Amino acid sequence: MTGIDDLPIRDELRGKSPYGAPQLDVPVRLNTNENPYPLPEPLVARIAERVAEAARDLNRYPDRDAVELRTELARYLSRTAGLEVGVAQVWAANGSNEVLQQLLQTFGGPGRTAIGFEPSYSMHALISRGTGTGWISGPRNADFTIDVEAACKAIAEHRPDVVFITSPNNPTGTAVAAETVLALHDAAQAARSDAAGALVVVDEAYGEFSHRPSLLPLIEGRPRLVLSRTMSKAFGAAGLRLGYLAADPAVVDAVQLVRLPYHLSAVTQATALAALEHTDTLLGYVEALKTERDRLVSELRTIGCEVTDSDANFVQFGRFEDAHVAWQGLLDRGVLVRDNGVPGWLRVTAGTPAENDAFLDAVRELMKEKS
Numbered sequence: 001m002t003g004i005d006d007l008p009i010r011d012e013l014r015g016k017s018p019y020g021a022p023q024l025d026v027p028v029r030l031n032t033n034e035n036p037y038p039l040p041e042p043l044v045a046r047i048a049e050r051v052a053e054a055a056r057d058l059n060r061y062p063d064r065d066a067v068e069l070r071t072e073l074a075r076y077l078s079r080t081a082g083l084e085v086g087v088a089q090v091w092a093a094n095g096s097n098e099v100l101q102q103l104l105q106t107f108g109g110p111g112r113t114a115i116g117f118e119p120s121y122s123m124h125a126l127i128s129r130g131t132g133t134g135w136i137s138g139p140r141n142a143d144f145t146i147d148v149e150a151a152c153k154a155i156a157e158h159r160p161d162v163v164f165i166t167s168p169n170n171p172t173g174t175a176v177a178a179e180t181v182l183a184l185h186d187a188a189q190a191a192r193s194d195a196a197g198a199l200v201v202v203d204e205a206y207g208e209f210s211h212r213p214s215l216l217p218l219i220e221g222r223p224r225l226v227l228s229r230t231m232s233k234a235f236g237a238a239g240l241r242l243g244y245l246a247a248d249p250a251v252v253d254a255v256q257l258v259r260l261p262y263h264l265s266a267v268t269q270a271t272a273l274a275a276l277e278h279t280d281t282l283l284g285y286v287e288a289l290k291t292e293r294d295r296l297v298s299e300l301r302t303i304g305c306e307v308t309d310s311d312a313n314f315v316q317f318g319r320f321e322d323a324h325v326a327w328q329g330l331l332d333r334g335v336l337v338r339d340n341g342v343p344g345w346l347r348v349t350a351g352t353p354a355e356n357d358a359f360l361d362a363v364r365e366l367m368k369e370k371s
């Protein structure tokens, strides 16, 4: 049998594993930070309508520049994220993972490096590797906030081409202060003052769930600062695959150099536009999830767990002597959470009130067993 290593794959991919959260069929699935609420029926009907319209033109390639969709995304950001942005400042792709990949293809690549502050979203390192970009793992404080001094020192030392700042951070839930983003941004520009500077990517996939306002206004007057967003979480549309960025129009022009022609299908564009028509209903679910997230934090603390403050739709909790054993203990009780490999900690996504109750009951049993 031929194995991967028998094939002429790139050396840096040898022995590596693909991204893979287990997709197990259990009663309570709280492991991939999905929104637990299915799209409301009127929106499902509207998607069917818009997709039917798009189907009549499927013999043609879709709008390559997705202008209508980008216009509506710009309107959404302008209305909710604290800065008026126009279509020229917004770009969209198949999930924010593709947005990040296009950014790394444009601003990273062989001979270049990217830095992130770990633990953080593992795909930043994986997409870096996939695009031939060297990966630098930067530090965090013990409470999972970014250690600004250590981060700026690492930036000055390594002089990265791309800096990732995830706010709220996955898997810890930690939001990043605007002053921290600015300090890292300025350090990155200073470190690359011999070149054209460095690109700073603020990954705000969970931005809508934060107690704090969006970091979007920071892009104003900073052409090397990019904000990345997604419809996978707040819009409850992980299956849609629609991510987007907001930045200086020059960044939007630059990613056109690497995007595949017609990368966003007409069906994707039609579906995303339908979802954006129902923004207010979907943001209502976000409010319910924020309340549930805050309840998870306080009830887990009452149970006796350590909990990291969360601004996302998930909560990091522990500490367990062996997080994997605890993960299995919860799975045995029908609850799937995520073991992100942070020693002692697990991550649970905020689900429906009933799912969260089932999860909390399982943790109570687990803690009783422990003591």
Ligand code: PMP
Binding pocket: 032, 033, 094, 095, 096, 097, 098, 121, 166, 169, 170, 203, 205, 206, 229, 230, 231, 232, 238, 241, 242, 243
């Ligand atoms: N950024 C962060 C921090 C994430 O956690 C995720 C998904 N888990 C993504 C980006 C990618 O999401 P998507 O490709 O679905 O937009």
